[in-house]
Amino acid sequence: MKPPLLEARGLSKHYPVGNRRRRAMLHAVDEVDLVIGRGECVGLVGESGCGKSTLVRLLARLIDPTAGTIVLDGADTTAVSQSRFVGMPDRARIQVVFQDPTESLNPAFRVFKAIADPLLQLLGLRDRPKLAARVHRAADLVGLPRELLTRYPHQLSGGQRARVGIARAIAVEPSLLILDEPTSALDVSVQAVILHLLADLRAALGMSYLFVSHDLNVVRLLCSRIVVMYLGRVVETAPTDVLFTAPRHPYTQALISAIPDPARRGEQRPRLDGSPRSPVDPDPKTCRFHGRCPIGTDRCTGAMPALRPFGEAHFTACHFA
Amino acid sequence: MTGQLQIDRLSLVFRTRHGAVRALEDVSLSIERGEILGVVGESGSGKSVLAYAVIGLQDPAAEVLGGRILFGGLDMLAASEQARADVRGRELAMIFQSPRTALNPIRKVGRQIEDILRQHANVSSGELRRHAINALARVRIPDPERRYHAYPFELSGGMCQRVMIAMALACSPFLLIADEPTTGLDVTTQAVIMDLIRDLSRSARMSTLLITHDLGLAGEYCDRIAVMHAGHVVEVASVEKLLDHPAHPYTQQLLGATPTPQSTIEGLTAIPGQLPDLRHDLPACRFSARCARRVAACEERPLPWVSIGPDHLVRCQVPL
Incomplete structure (x- = not known):
């Protein structure tokens, strides 16, 4: 059997905070295991500050992990440092579409140059006609009219900028496309277009997706499996339909019951109140959700719950799941 | 019967160097006491302009061409700045x-x-x-x-x-205007904040104008919803009617483009075209260029208010 496309084991990222008198570590991502299969679309959800974006940066090798390994196609990418990885052929195999297409495009680059840049930098494609052919192909794939290639980002609409961001990422034909909130800056009418485009691209190019979003209704549409993070740790992962119909972790349950749904209008639903614990020097024996959790007991401060299997591809990190 | 807030045929333009932007045209809405009214639309539809006009904090470049805003009997547009300042923050x-x-x-x-x-x-x-x-x-x-x-x-x-x-x-206050109060908050926090706004509105019999781009959110918390498109209110109805039997083609398409806990990627439909440029000469129905149901009558002025049923109004010549 072929190994999965990407396999992260025990991935952690800690940042030093505090001052000279009191040193502390902020645990942005803690011991995360994540597997992404070939052609699979995995969703990553969680509230702001839970470490989603840090995990994205780690997986894309934009920052070095504190601990853990990332195996891409059987090869350990974490064996070399991030600064060395930049010059390696594997660099082009993982691409990221960043959150806000307005912020993440260079305002001084015309669209053509924005899409051509990764081809030049990562693949060293210097031959002008070949480069133009690749840029045109990427633009065609995302439905970007060729006459827009000479424009600057500020001359484009939000939906067109989102297409440029996607075209730039797929131009180098990556195996894994990481989408960090790709539609959160867009109106629903444009969001629908971009979601259809992403679904079609995956079918056409056979890429794997890691789709990061805070909107569960959007994640549901594209992903076959969803990973839920809370304060740097994975608390639950399950096939999409299982996660929505039978969530086992109390945080996942709260997340799903918080989705606005006119069909459940007027119902008094359990709400998750309070604020999360501090991610600075967290107690390694205390469940991160303890304090906000409706069912927490003393057991949750005695031992950190590990991910346990519940049926096929369903794992939950809760003592009482 | 007059409501807590009554907006009558309000038209507002922004005078800019690049021409007049017709941000609101012929907007009429009313809110009853204790009611939560949602104003839903995509960015650029004029929903925030409407909110700022009601509270009297509009941009200096804004010019009201016509219409009235009546708040508990006070004509907000004709009243002195002092009279408006007295109302703001208190009522x-x-x-x-x-x-x-x-x-x-x-x-x-x-x-x-x-x-x-x-x-x-x-x-x-x-x-x-x-x-x-x-x-x-x-x-x-x-x-x-x-x-x-x-x-x-x-x-x-x-x-x-x-x-x-x-x-x-x-x-x-008698009226609370909430302009995208939960945008940028987590979904769990959003639920807590929206529950709070709803419960406080109910217990104090306060009227609430909820401005949001999220049709799902408006659907869960509002009594009635007004849908805006390019400076027009295109449809106003109770939540149930608007979600189950939309009468305006734009409302129907907006519903089709909004992901819900029940939708699938195949069922999700995009809205063709984009918002018209509000600086140019606009057709009577500002949605007509994007609309599949367009007929010759769509060019006729004025754009009618069609009553579909009790408390269900739509601005369309050929409603669904």
């Missing part, structure tokens, strides 16, 4: 998007609530602090005595929004 309050930037960053949140009370409420200076702490407790901020001394940067986004709501409700 008419607003909560803004991104609470952290709307609060004063260098003043304790308790003091900011006291400022409102000192300005608008008949509270003696000795009582200010107790009232401010009560206001914080009312929006279910845990440990209000301690939070009184907090600066906005010390509070989470959800907490800051609660402080905003506490400030808005400090003088028990």
Whole structure:
């Protein structure tokens, strides 16, 4: 059997905070295991500050992990440092579409140059006609009219900028496309277009997706499996339909019951109140959700719950799941 | 019967260097006492312009071409600035998007609530602090005595929004305007904040104008919804009717493009075309260029208000 496309084991990222008198570590991502299969679309959800974006940066090798390994196609990418990885052929195999297409495009680059840049930098494609052919192909794939290639980002609409961001990422034909909130800056009418485009691209190019979003209704549409993070740790992962119909972790349950749904209008639903614990020097024996959790007991401060299997591809990190 | 707030045929343009932007045209809406009315639309549809016009904080470049805004009998557009300032903050309050930037960053949140009370409420200076702490407790901020001394940067986004709501409700207003109150907050926090706004509106019989781009959110919390497109209110109806039997083609397409817990990627439909440029000459129906049901009558002025049923109005020549 072929190994999965990407396999992260025990991935952690800690940042030093505090001052000279009191040193502390902020645990942005803690011991995360994540597997992404070939052609699979995995969703990553969680509230702001839970470490989603840090995990994205780690997986894309934009920052070095504190601990853990990332195996891409059987090869350990974490064996070399991030600064060395930049010059390696594997660099082009993982691409990221960043959150806000307005912020993440260079305002001084015309669209053509924005899409051509990764081809030049990562693949060293210097031959002008070949480069133009690749840029045109990427633009065609995302439905970007060729006459827009000479424009600057500020001359484009939000939906067109989102297409440029996607075209730039797929131009180098990556195996894994990481989408960090790709539609959160867009109106629903444009969001629908971009979601259809992403679904079609995956079918056409056979890429794997890691789709990061805070909107569960959007994640549901594209992903076959969803990973839920809370304060740097994975608390639950399950096939999409299982996660929505039978969530086992109390945080996942709260997340799903918080989705606005006119069909459940007027119902008094359990709400998750309070604020999360501090991610600075967290107690390694205390469940991160303890304090906000409706069912927490003393057991949750005695031992950190590990991910346990519940049926096929369903794992939950809760003592009482 | 006149409601708490009545907007009558309001038209507003922005005078810019690149021509007049027709931001609102012929907008009519009313809110009854204790009602939550949602105003839903995509960015650029004019929903925030409408909110700012009601509270009288519109941009200096804005010019009202016609129409009236009646708030409890007071004509807000004809009234003096002094009369409007008296109403603002006391009878008419607003909560803004991104609470952290709307609060004063260098003043304790308790003091900011006291400022409102000192300005608008008949509270003696000795009582200010107790009232401010009560206001914080009312929006279910845990440990209000301690939070009184907090600066906005010390509070989470959800907490800051609660402080905003506490400030808005400090003088028990008749009408609350909430402009995207939960955009940028987590979905779990959004649910708590929206429950809070709904419960406080209900218990105080306060009217609420909820501006949002999220049809799902409006569907769960509002009594009625007005859909805006390019400066027009295209449809107003009760939540049930609007969601189950939309009459305007735009409403139907907006519903089709909004992901719900039930939708699939195949079922999700995009809305063709984009918002028209509001600086140019516009057809009578500003949606007609994007509409598959367009007929010759769509060019006729004025654009009619068609009554589909009790409390269900739509601005379309060929409603669904």
